[in-house]
Amino acid sequence: MVLEATVIIIDNSEWSRNGDYMPTRYDAQVDAVRYLFNVKTSDNPENTVGVIANGGSSPQVLVSLTSDQGVLLRGMHELSVRGTSHFDIGIQIAQLVLKHRANKHQKQRIITFTTSPIETDEKSLVRLGKKLKKNGVSIDVISFGEHVANEQKLAAFVEAANNNDMSHLVTVPPGAHVLSEQIRASAIVGGTTGGEGGDFEFGVDPDMDPELALALRMSMQEEEERQRRDAASRPEAPSGAGQQDGDVMMEDVEDEEIREAIRMSLMDGGESSTGNAKNDDLVASLIGSLPGVDSNDPALQNALGPDSKKDEDKPKDKGKDN
The missing domain is CATH 3.40.50.410 (von Willebrand factor, type A domain)
Structure with a gap:
């Protein structure tokens, strides 16, 4: 100029x-x-x-x-x-x-x-x-x-x-x-x-x-100043943030698939009591490996073994020795 x-x-x-x-x-x-x-x-x-x-x-x-x-x-x-x-x-x-x-x-x-x-x-x-x-x-x-x-x-x-x-x-x-x-x-x-x-x-x-013309010039200057302030105040994102988010999502998906497999196995009522016992051991092992799942949760126990739960809750007959 x-x-x-x-x-x-x-x-x-x-x-x-x-x-x-x-x-x-x-x-x-x-x-x-x-x-x-x-x-x-x-x-x-x-x-x-x-x-x-x-x-x-x-x-x-x-x-x-x-x-x-x-x-x-x-x-x-x-x-x-x-x-x-x-x-x-x-x-x-x-x-x-x-x-x-x-x-x-x-x-x-x-x-x-x-x-x-x-x-x-x-x-x-x-x-x-x-x-x-x-x-x-x-x-x-x-x-x-x-x-x-x-x-x-x-x-x-x-x-x-x-x-x-x-x-x-x-x-x-x-x-x-x-x-x-x-x-x-x-x-x-x-x-x-x-x-x-x-x-x-x-x-x-x-x-x-x-x-x-003056309004357009002032508007351009204000926009440039706003962009400079935003660039100065914006923290840099950690390089591994995106990978960490992806890992969490995959873990959630895997947990849901395991839970669905457990639920389907419990719906199979044609197996023998011996098979059920084996399945119970397998299910208990799977549940114990799940992160954040309490295997002693009463609601979970009720879902896994309703018949066994009923037997445990039923009062035992007193012996008639007389």
């Missing part, structure tokens, strides 16, 4: 009343300024943006460098169409605003719109471009409306100011397209090259729906 201070210059001269760009040249710029503000501040929370209007009798600083969208909207509310454009003077004032930025670690950038004929001669613009390059100020020029008349001057100006391809000239012809959409596709915000601002996080344009 680039740490940057940006000053946006609006051409609010009488030429901006023209309706060859939707809805007018002026309104198209206002929409594009809001879009650029959101792109810059979303790219880095410490980025700041200022706005200058170069129409009228002289350029006017509408918004000093800020990251507060409310400050931007209040400043833009004072904007109106008037007078003529002062292309070169507006850039010089923007350079002074950047020079007095609070965070000196921020890189400096100027984005200027021009929608009226530029009266300044080409040599003066080249000198201005070289001065920007010397002072480390990048500049993006968005030319529309009178772009044919200004093309040669602006190309020479941007070439003089360019350093490491950090300055750009974007020409937007008239048509049914939206100016901010053309800027989005340009090198100013990355365009199709995948640079900064080209694709929006979560697929939501923060300029179109800033509240939704």
Whole structure:
């Protein structure tokens, strides 16, 4: 994320009343300024943006460098169409605003719109471009409306100011397209090259729906934090835990099978008393080998030998010696 201070210059001269760009040249710029503000501040929370209007009798600083969208909207509310454009003077004032930025670690950038004929001669613009390059100020020029008349001057100006391809000239012809959409596709915000601002996080344009974009970003951060807390608090499972659980289940199954075999053997009533005695010994031996089974349990004794139990409970006849 680039740490940057940006000053946006609006051409609010009488030429901006023209309706060859939707809805007018002026309104198209206002929409594009809001879009650029959101792109810059979303790219880095410490980025700041200022706005200058170069129409009228002289350029006017509408918004000093800020990251507060409310400050931007209040400043833009004072904007109106008037007078003529002062292309070169507006850039010089923007350079002074950047020079007095609070965070000196921020890189400096100027984005200027021009929608009226530029009266300044080409040599003066080249000198201005070289001065920007010397002072480390990048500049993006968005030319529309009178772009044919200004093309040669602006190309020479941007070439003089360019350093490491950090300055750009974007020409937007008239048509049914939206100016901010053309800027989005340009090198100013990355365009199709995948640079900064080209694709929006979560697929939501923060300029179109800033509240939704903020809510999605906060939700993602909360989910990441929750996952980190869960991972930190979750104890590691012992490596033999699964095997121990399986052994316990198999032991229960084997016990049930043995009990079922004992029950079936007791239901066989066709064996002789001698066989029953042998079976009783076998059953007693099996029961004694079962874990957790008490062979002296009265209920179990009753199930194993009901006849014997009855004989034991029956009172013996007293001898009749008399």
